[in-house]
Amino acid sequence: MSEAYDQEALxxxxxxxxxxxxxxxxxxxxFFSGLRDGKLVGIRSQTAGVLVPPxxxxxxxxxxxxxxxxxxxxxxxxxxxxxxxxxxxxxxQRPFAYALIKLDGADAGFLHAVDVGGDEASIAIGTRVAxxxxxxxxxxxxxxxxxxxxSEAQPAPPLTEPxxxxxxSVTTPIRLEYDFRAGKAQSVFLRGLAEKxxxxxxxxxxxxxxxxxxxxxxxxxxxxxxxxxxxxxxxxVTYSIVRVPSDxxxxxxxxxxxxxxxxxxxxxxxxxxxxxxxxxxxxxMRVKAKWAPDDQLTTSVASIEYxxxxxxxxxxxxxxxxxx
Numbered sequence: 320m321s322e323a324y325d326q327e328a329l330x331x332x333x334x335x336x337x338x339x340x341x342x343x344x345x346x347x348x349x350f351f352s353g354l355r356d357g358k359l360v361g362i363r364s365q366t367a368g369v370l371v372p373p374x375x376x377x378x379x380x381x382x383x384x385x386x387x388x389x390x391x392x393x394x395x396x397x398x399x400x401x402x403x404x405x406x407x408x409x410x411x412q413r414p415f416a417y418a419l420i421k422l423d424g425a426d427a428g429f430l431h432a433v434d435v436g437g438d439e440a441s442i443a444i445g446t447r448v449a450x451x452x453x454x455x456x457x458x459x460x461x462x463x464x465x466x467x468x469x470s471e472a473q474p475a476p477p478l479t480e481p482x483x484x485x486x487x488s489v490t491t492p493i494r495l496e497y498d499f500r501a502g503k504a505q506s507v508f509l510r511g512l513a514e515k516x517x518x519x520x521x522x523x524x525x526x527x528x529x530x531x532x533x534x535x536x537x538x539x540x541x542x543x544x545x546x547x548x549x550x551x552x553x554x555x556v557t558y559s560i561v562r563v564p565s566d567x568x569x570x571x572x573x574x575x576x577x578x579x580x581x582x583x584x585x586x587x588x589x590x591x592x593x594x595x596x597x598x599x600x601x602x603x604m605r606v607k608a609k610w611a612p613d614d615q616l617t618t619s620v621a622s623i624e625y626x627x628x629x630x631x632x633x634x635x636x637x638x639x640x641x642x643x
Contacts, residue, residue, distance in 0.1 A: 357475025368426025458486030
């Protein structure tokens with residue numbers, strides 16, 4: 320086994336975060352439009368009673384549902400979970416409860432946050448609660464800031480500029496946080512990037528080099544302890560033009576993502592192509608890594624800022640077709 324494996328595996332925080340936009344359809348449009356207007360809307364099912372949020376189909380018979388019912392806005396807690404240490408993106412930044420609330424006129428629990436001033440002793444099964452509405456509402460579940468004891472609740476304030484158009488879509492922020500452990504093989508690869516080296520791995524006596532290393536040959540599960548430095552030049556084997564913005568991507572739209580077959584490797588490596596006029600990207604194009612400045616090199620793929628075109632002839636398709 321290579322001495323490189325003797326070093327401790329890298330680990331660190333990893334966050335996936337993006338806004339997810341979805342269309343509502345007529346049923347959820349009615350629900351979200353109701354939230355914007357300061358009311359809660361459910362739908363009647365013949366088998367499950369009144370459901371909030373409204374479902375499009377009966378959960379037992381799959382029959383389409385269409386009888387809307389105004390419910391609440393007050394209700395009682397039927398179960399809850401106490402959050403003693405709120406996370407940054409949670410509804411409240413002091414201890415609170417997530418609760419299933421049976422709204423008046425409804426037959427199923429409605430999940431939301433309940434604020435009882437940080438005092439867990441102030442909530443119990445059967446506690447009466449009602450919404451604390453935002454002053455300016457847009458047709459989203461967050462139009463209800465949280466639920467509070469019914470005695471503290473106030474009616475929803477009228478909107479400054481009422482809107483009659485129904486809510487047709489909602490945007491929900493998605494955030495996943497990981498304590499990511501790279502594993503020993505990938506740690507060798509990441510440490511190499513901090514030194515402007517691209518390292519692949521292969522089985523002892525093997526003929527194929529995998530970048531990034533996977534720890535084992537995917538064809539036969541043999542360990543790949545032999546590390547090989549490959550070139551920072553390669554050939555584009557597939558590409559995709561990205562036209563949709565993302566909060567964690569700094570490239571101007573549109574930009575091109577590529578799979579590049581690095582010279583000396585036998586599996587494509589995913590990255591971004593820059594300094595190439597849109598429309599001139601192509602399969603077979605020769606490219607080279609653009610490294611970050613020395614003082615910005617890290618144990619991360621971000622050590623390669625992007626790939627840029629090389630002034631070299633394209634590689635014929637027949638030579639790379641098995642990678643495309």
